[in-house]
Amino acid sequence: MLDGHAMSAPEHNGKLYIETVGCQMNMLDSELVVAELRKQGFSLTSDVKDADTILFNTCSVRDHAEHKIYSQLGRLKFSKRARPNQVIGVMGCMAQKDQELIFNRAPHVDLVVGTGQLKEIPRLIDEARSERGRRMAVSLDRKEGSRAEVASSFESYDPARDPTMRPTPFQAFVRIMIGCDKFCTYCVVPMTRGPEQSRPPREIAHEVKLLAQQGVKEVTLLGQTVNSYKVTQDGKLFRLSDLLELIHDTAGILRLKFVTNYPRDMTDDLLQAVRDLPKVAQYLHVPAQSGCDEILKRMKRGYTVGEYREMHARIREKLPTAAVSSDFIVGMCGETDESYQKSLDLIRECRFKNSFIFKYSPRPGTKAIDLWDDDVPEEIKRRRNNEMLDLQNHISEEDNANLIGSTFEVLVEGISKSARKAQAAEALDDSFVPQNSEAEPAAGPTQLVGRTRCDRIVVFDGNPRLAGNLAEIAIHDCSATTLMGSIVTHESEHRSYSLPVVS
Ligand code: SF4
Numbered sequence: 001m002l003d004g005h006a007m008s009a010p011e012h013n014g015k016l017y018i019e020t021v022g023c024q025m026n027m028l029d030s031e032l033v034v035a036e037l038r039k040q041g042f043s044l045t046s047d048v049k050d051a052d053t054i055l056f057n058t059c060s061v062r063d064h065a066e067h068k069i070y071s072q073l074g075r076l077k078f079s080k081r082a083r084p085n086q087v088i089g090v091m092g093c094m095a096q097k098d099q100e101l102i103f104n105r106a107p108h109v110d111l112v113v114g115t116g117q118l119k120e121i122p123r124l125i126d127e128a129r130s131e132r133g134r135r136m137a138v139s140l141d142r143k144e145g146s147r148a149e150v151a152s153s154f155e156s157y158d159p160a161r162d163p164t165m166r167p168t169p170f171q172a173f174v175r176i177m178i179g180c181d182k183f184c185t186y187c188v189v190p191m192t193r194g195p196e197q198s199r200p201p202r203e204i205a206h207e208v209k210l211l212a213q214q215g216v217k218e219v220t221l222l223g224q225t226v227n228s229y230k231v232t233q234d235g236k237l238f239r240l241s242d243l244l245e246l247i248h249d250t251a252g253i254l255r256l257k258f259v260t261n262y263p264r265d266m267t268d269d270l271l272q273a274v275r276d277l278p279k280v281a282q283y284l285h286v287p288a289q290s291g292c293d294e295i296l297k298r299m300k301r302g303y304t305v306g307e308y309r310e311m312h313a314r315i316r317e318k319l320p321t322a323a324v325s326s327d328f329i330v331g332m333c334g335e336t337d338e339s340y341q342k343s344l345d346l347i348r349e350c351r352f353k354n355s356f357i358f359k360y361s362p363r364p365g366t367k368a369i370d371l372w373d374d375d376v377p378e379e380i381k382r383r384r385n386n387e388m389l390d391l392q393n394h395i396s397e398e399d400n401a402n403l404i405g406s407t408f409e410v411l412v413e414g415i416s417k418s419a420r421k422a423q424a425a426e427a428l429d430d431s432f433v434p435q436n437s438e439a440e441p442a443a444g445p446t447q448l449v450g451r452t453r454c455d456r457i458v459v460f461d462g463n464p465r466l467a468g469n470l471a472e473i474a475i476h477d478c479s480a481t482t483l484m485g486s487i488v489t490h491e492s493e494h495r496s497y498s499l500p501v502v503s
Pocket of ligand 1: 188189
């Protein structure tokens, strides 16, 4: 039995299995929940069959993500027979959106916890286990009550961190905003994440400092529309540009990134901050969603294609080497072939570094589902999606090819995915390596992965101990998604050494 909250609960093995789908916000929420549960004595397991506590952190943006969670829940229908004290919880956007429906569709679920009630999870797990009853904690609406509740939830959680849940131990997310007030007609986020709220700069600066002290080198500031950030503190208005300046000189931090941007709020002061602050990534993710004015109007995106073009031209003028990426939705209600072609034109014109392309999926609770039929057949959506992806890949590959011969400062993230897979396969073949042993990273050169300041992925051979450092990489080959290179070695008198390794 565990300490703290769990003392009053029946026996359980303290093993927590958590599965996270969706965006970086969800990854951060899971990190915060796990950190809090670790304080109660829980430890993580990657085997769902081994866990007495199971949490699903969910996403509602697409139908597919929800189906996946419901089918995972279906597979756990009888698991309480073997583990009578097991608690199964659903948290996040789907919990906020579906509420009671989750209990109806999966009666073996014990907890449903919305995005604004995460701090209650340890208590709710404890209660569900000891009283064997269902627990639901969700925001009732977007009004002032839920605003305060959501804000207090994320304030009380954000300083607690769990490095094992991060992409790497030296990369961390920091939430600077929650919620969204833009109400795009296809999107559930304003309902599931509540009203737009910005965190005070002093709290963010404190958190970044704490993370740096824990060894974090790269911080990504998160917000649904991160460049809409706006807070008045001690009589001074802080925009995102001011916030970047405030945290820029935090000792130990090498890179600052921010996602996701809203085109209308891409102001000149922000572009100047990206230009002038050397630690800020020269990378802007600014979703266009469509290249057709009629569709943008249906989406209620709040800008025209002309305005997006004007914004993109300002980025190119002020930050000529910055990478810009985008999101597009294909098959939005009413999207004709002509309007879809206009999206392709915008991609050709802007030459995005990459685009995330999604097929429109009608979401309950949105305006679009009430106003229009989902009138673009699935096979047309699929064809448009594939074609658009081909076009984007073609552009990405051409632009990457132009970088062959250049040298970039790369923040090394660690061993590349393919090298990891190869190592795992080798370990399985090797009868002398005990399975389940935590293998030491290889000491010799292996394929590493990192990112340039403009967020391009680079692979190169090097020592895994370079992870978390900056290295200078010369590019000699590429694909649409990846640059391939090698560490620049400088000759100096009688010896050679690799440059630069900043620790
Ligand atoms: S800006 Fe639009 S798409 Fe983005 S989170 Fe807000 S409502 Fe959703």
